[in-house]
Amino acid sequence: MSTLEIRNLYVSVNTENGSVDILKGVDLTIKSGETHAIMGPNGSGKSTLAYSIAGHPKYTIVGGSVILDGADVLAMSVDERAKAGLFLAMQYPVEVPGVSVSNFLRTAATALRGEAPKLRTWVGEVKAAMEALNMDPIFASRNVNEGFSGGEKKRHEIMQLELLRPKIAILDETDSGLDVDALRIVSEGVNRAKESNNLGVVLITHYTRILKYIRPDFVHVFANGRIVEEGGADLADKLEAHGYADYVSK
Amino acid sequence: MSLLTTNYLTPTGREEAWRFTPLKRLRGLHDGQAVTGDRTTLNSLGTLASGVTFLREHLEPIAASDDVIVNRIRNLSPDVAHLSIAANTHVDKAIFLGRSAGALDSAEYSRVRISLGVHSVATVVLENTGDTVLAEDLEIYLATGASLKFISLQEFDSQSVYAARHHAVIDKDAEFKSITVTVGGDVVRILPTVEFIAPGGSVELLGVYFATTGQFFEHRMHIDHAVPKAKSRVNFKGALAGRDAHTVWIGDVLIRAVAEGTDTYELNRNLLLSDGARADSVPNLEIETGEIVGAGHASTTGRFDDEQLFYLMSRGITLDNARRLVVRGFFNEIVSEIGIDDIQNRIMSRIDSELERAGA
Numbered sequence: 013m014s015t016l017e018i019r020n021l022y023v024s025v026n027t028e029n030g031s032v033d034i035l036k037g038v039d040l041t042i043k044s045g046e047t048h049a050i051m052g053p054n055g056s057g058k059s060t061l062a063y064s065i066a067g068h069p070k071y072t073i074v075g076g077s078v079i080l081d082g083a084d085v086l087a088m089s090v091d092e093r094a095k096a097g098l099f100l101a102m103q104y105p106v107e108v109p110g111v112s113v114s115n116f117l118r119t120a121a122t123a124l125r126g127e128a129p130k131l132r133t134w135v136g137e138v139k140a141a142m143e144a145l146n147m148d149p150i151f152a153s154r155n156v157n158e159g160f161s162g163g164e165k166k167r168h169e170i171m172q173l174e175l176l177r178p179k180i181a182i183l184d185e186t187d188s189g190l191d192v193d194a195l196r197i198v199s200e201g202v203n204r205a206k207e208s209n210n211l212g213v214v215l216i217t218h219y220t221r222i223l224k225y226i227r228p229d230f231v232h233v234f235a236n237g238r239i240v241e242e243g244g245a246d247l248a249d250k251l252e253a254h255g256y257a258d259y260v261s262k
Numbered sequence: 263m264s265l266l267t268t269n270y271l272t273p274t275g276r277e278e279a280w281r282f283t284p285l286k287r288l289r290g291l292h293d294g295q296a297v298t299g300d301r302t303t304l305n306s307l308g309t310l311a312s313g314v315t316f317l318r319e320h321l322e323p324i325a326a327s328d329d330v331i332v333n334r335i336r337n338l339s340p341d342v343a344h345l346s347i348a349a350n351t352h353v354d355k356a357i358f359l360g361r362s363a364g365a366l367d368s369a370e371y372s373r374v375r376i377s378l379g380v381h382s383v384a385t386v387v388l389e390n391t392g393d394t395v396l397a398e399d400l401e402i403y404l405a406t407g408a409s410l411k412f413i414s415l416q417e418f419d420s421q422s423v424y425a426a427r428h429h430a431v432i433d434k435d436a437e438f439k440s441i442t443v444t445v446g447g448d449v450v451r452i453l454p455t456v457e458f459i460a461p462g463g464s465v466e467l468l469g470v471y472f473a474t475t476g477q478f479f480e481h482r483m484h485i486d487h488a489v490p491k492a493k494s495r496v497n498f499k500g501a502l503a504g505r506d507a508h509t510v511w512i513g514d515v516l517i518r519a520v521a522e523g524t525d526t527y528e529l530n531r532n533l534l535l536s537d538g539a540r541a542d543s544v545p546n547l548e549i550e551t552g553e554i555v556g557a558g559h560a561s562t563t564g565r566f567d568d569e570q571l572f573y574l575m576s577r578g579i580t581l582d583n584a585r586r587l588v589v590r591g592f593f594n595e596i597v598s599e600i601g602i603d604d605i606q607n608r609i610m611s612r613i614d615s616e617l618e619r620a621g622a
Contacts, residue, residue, distance in 0.1 A: 066576050069568060094578035106573040110591025119587065120577035155591070156573075172577065 014081050014097060014179040014212060016042045016065075021076035023057075023064045031072070034060040036237035038076070040214075042180055047206070047213040049223055049248060052234030053256040058216045059103060061234075062184040066100040067093050080180065095124060097179030101169040101186050108156040113168065114138065116156045117175060124176055141171045144204065146197050162189035170201040173211075180212040181205070187222035199225030220252045235259040273330060282510040282542055284478055287449045289395045289423045291331055291369055296395060299368030303394070304343045307358040313351030313382075316359075319344050321375060324401050324431050325457060331425045335371040335399040342373040345386065349379030349405070356385040356413075356602060364394020366421055374400040378408035378436075385411040387605070391446075393419040398426035404436035406460070412440040413600055416479075417612065418447035427453040432492070434460035441600055442469035442498075444479045445612050455484040458492040461523075466495045470596045472613055473539070474620045475504030482512040483528070487521035493555075496528035499596055501589060501613075502539035503620030511561075513545040517554060525555035532563040533592055535585075536620065589617055 023035035034057045042048055052058055064071045065078055067090040078085040080096050088096060108116065117138060122128045129137070142151060145167045157165055166186055173181055183202065187195055199222060205211045215226060223231075223245065231247040232239045233256070240259050241247070272293040273280040280292075290296030306316040321342040327333060347353060364370060376386055382405075390396075404410055416424060424447055430438050444450050456465050471479045485494045500509045513528040532541035545559035566588060574584035593613060600606050 066572075068572055089581070090572060090575035091578050091580050091584075094576055100576055102573070102576075106567075106569045108570050108573065108588065108591055110594035111587050116574070116577075116587070119579055119583065120574075123578035123580065123583070176577065 014044045016098070016180045016212065017077075017079045018065070019077045019079070021061070021064070021078065022074035023060055024072050024074050025060065025070060026072065033074070034071075034237055035064065038238055040232065040239065042212045042214055044179060044210045044212045045206070046230065047215060047226060047228045048230045048232060049215045049217060049228035050232045050234050051217060051248065051251055053260055054218070056234045057237040058234050059184055062100055062182045062214075062216055065093075065098065065182060066090065091123065094178070099173055099176060099178035099181040101166075101173060101181060101183040103185040103188065105157045105165045105169055107158045109158055111156050112153055113156055114152040117172065120172070120176060137175065141174050144174070145171055145201055147171065163191070163194040166190060166194070166198055167201075170198050174201055174205050177205075177209050178211065179209075180214070182214040182216065184216045185218070186215075187217055187219060195222060196225060202226050220248045223248050233259050271330065279329070279482070283451055283480060284449060287423065287478065288425060289366075289369065291395065291397045291423065291425050294334060296369035297367065298338060299365055299370050301365070301370050302341070302343065302372065303361045303364055303370060303396075304372060304374060305360055305362055306345065307360045310357070311353050311355065313348040314353060314357060314384075315344075315346045317344050317346070318342070323399070324403055325429055327399070327427060327429070329427055329453060331397050332399045332427050335373060335397050338371045339373045342375050344375040344377070347378045347382045347384045349382055351379065351382045351384075353382075353384040356387050358387045358389065360389045361391050361394070364392050364396060364422075366393055366395055369395040369397060372396060372398045374398060375403070376400070376410070376412070377403040378405060378410050380405040381407040383409045386413070387602070388412070388414040390414065390416045390418055390424060393421050395423045396426070398424070400426060400428045402428070402430040402438070404430065404432050404438055404463075406434040407436060408433070409437040410439070411601075412438070413602075413605070414440070414442050415605065415609070416442075416444040416447055416450050416452075418450070420446070420448060422447040422450075424450045424452070426451070427455060429453070429455045429457070430465065432456060432458045432463035432465060435462035437463070438465040440465075440467050441596065442467070442481065443597075443609055444469070444471040444481070445609065445616065447477065447479070449478045451480040451482070453482045453484065455486075456494065457486045458489045461489050461491040464493040467498075468596045468599055469498040470593050470609075471498070471500040471509055472616050473500070473502050473507040473509050474616050476506050478508045480510040482510070482514075484514040485516070485526065487515070487517045487524045487526065490521055491523040492521070493525040495526070496530075497596065498530045499593060500531070500541060501533040501535055501592065502541055503535035503617065505538040507539040509540075510542045511544070513559060515547050515557070515559070517547075517549045517551060517557060519550040522551055522553040523555055524557065526557050528559045530561045533589065534563060534565050535589070535617070586614060586617060589613060
């Protein structure tokens with residue numbers, strides 16, 4: 013049982029025009045097995061929240077805390093956060109030329125499990141994960157994210173989620189750019205990870221359509237750098253009908 | 263032209279061809295001050311397949327050169343170490359040429375010839391190792407329809423000076439692929455040059471280099487499209503780490519007026535892994551006819567991509583391992599073209615240890 017506690021988090025980003033405050037006091041607690049949807053308009057700071065928790069160097073933590081099972085996440089390096097059990101499925105996964113998917117996955121699994129997975133079982137594990145996401149086996153020999161379509165990138169992120177078995181995962185607009193079939197396949201992957209590892213999920217999205225496949229326990233409305241309203245799954249339906257206008261004007 | 267006069271003048275460093283080279287570190291190869299050593303270090307390793315010979319012979323050069331060191335070698339050494347592959351011979355296994363011990367207190371002036379008869383096919387690996395002062399005039403001749411993969415590995419020890427021209431003459435429909443790896447030595451200056459003498463030829467010049475503290479590695483290409491319908495590709499990738507690591511890549515491609523249907527593209531990418539290193543990259547495309555298939559070049563020099571490192575680290579991979587993966591990945595595109603596992607693994611671990619030593 014894991015708990016990720018985000019308390020009064022303030023984050024700024026350095027731009028050409030100086031430092032800009034993005035997050036303005038975020039409070040959020042995620043426990044194993046829970047699914048939290050974070051919804052909000054463009055530019056409200058949802059992605060900044062995701063990247064700050066993962067430790068992207070672009071963001072400066074101005075105040076607040078992020079605690080995972082009693083450990084100070086903000087004091088950890090990026091790789092230490094992953095080893096502590098955090099995972100970020102990125103909206104724009106990065107190309108790594110010359111590094112094959114299979115080499116990358118094995119290096120990551122070795123780092124996270126503390127020892128190299130046994131080759132025989134590992135090959136089977138990867139094969140099963142790829143089949144479950146409807147991915148061509150040739151994928152393993154391609155370079156990480158190089159020449160991948162939008163859908164392939166997202167499947168590759170979810171494949172990592174399944175193979176690397178984090179405690180808490182943040183999915184940053186995993187649904188964007190997916191057609192209906194891909195959305196279903198990717199959502200099933202997230203649900204499998206939830207079931208098999210009792211994963212806690214933070215689902216960042218603009219749209220309610222992914223919530224039909226991954227049912228949220230909580231819905232948080234994000235606007236102007238903080239959470240402005242919270243509710244259950246029914247809050248998403250209300251947002252679908254009325255949009256974010258009420259929250260943005262506040 | 264000025265072949266007779268300027269070719270024998272001692273370079274001052276103001277000449278275009280010498281403007282990057284640290285002349286003082288050439289141990290007298292450029293100005294004739296080097297003591298001429300009495301050694302011939304090039305050997306063929308293993309048994310030669312049928313149709314393959316390796317002999318020392320008196321041979322006239324195939325092509326003129328305007329390089330002062332090449333001309334000095336030709337004056338001093340009438341002997342040529344000649345690897346010859348007979349017409350229509352397909353050599354399955356790579357032919358290895360290696361070095362016996364060199365020396366730093368005197369210079370070796372070496373002439374080498376690799377010639378492939380019509381429609382012959384071979385892979386030749388030249389392994390340059392040890393500590394030595396070596397000036398080399400290496401000429402490659404590919405007869406009609408011949409195909410050569412030429413892998414030259416500069417894995418010298420830290421004090422070596424190597425100044426060489428690797429010149430390929432490409433006859434009708436011949437295919438030449440070279441992979442130049444430079445990871446060792448104090449000063450390495452290689453002129454990979456190509457001359458098409460009949461239509462239909464195709465060359466691919468690939469290379470990787472990794473310079474660390476104080477090392478100077480120069481690769482100065484010249485491709486002469488002097489006939490119609492030839493194709494050339496150049497792709498060199500380099501990494502630099504540590505103070506005063508310096509690399510130079512020059513890509514001169516000349517498409518003469520008669521060279522209609524030429525197809526050429528050259529690319530150089532450099533990865534600066536620390537402060538205090540310098541990568542010079544100069545593509546030069548001279549086009550005398552518009553009737554071509556394509557001609558282009560690109561050159562980039564950059565640092566580690568923070569986004570790549572972040573992505574890898576967000577999957578639990580440490581910073582050191584993430585850097586190693588990125589550097590290996592960067593070089594992999596070229597190194598994997600060698601196609602000989604032992605060599606590929608050796609080069610990759612050399613790159614790993616250079617990276618570690620540089621602390622980048």
